[in-house]
Amino acid sequence: MTKLDIVNSISEQTGIDKEEVYAVVEAFTATVKDSLLNDKEVFLRGFGSFTIKVRKERTGRNIKQNTTIFIPEHKSVVFKPAIAFADAMKEKK
Secondary structure (H helix, E strand, O other): OOHHHHHHHHHHHHOOOHHHHHHHHHHHHHHHHHHHHOOOOEEEOOOEEEEEEEEOOEEEEEOOOOEEEEEOOEEEEEEEEOHHHHHHHHHHO
16 A cells, blocks of 8 residues: 555545645654654554664675675664554454
């Protein structure tokens, strides 16, 4: 599902103009990105949480060149679904 699909779906469900929905979706994603960039986690009750995980430095392999490479410590965004959402996905099988 793309951002445009989300905007169209919300517009159909609520009857709100697509341009207004698009602006809200853009503001939402900008707010989530800004929070994560400032090391603040985002919790959406009933949906899940976006957290920041620090990956330790390690060595890896470049398979094509058969060499060892150094991977520095870095941050990564992780999504963990809410329990109710995860359970609904399991039941969907």
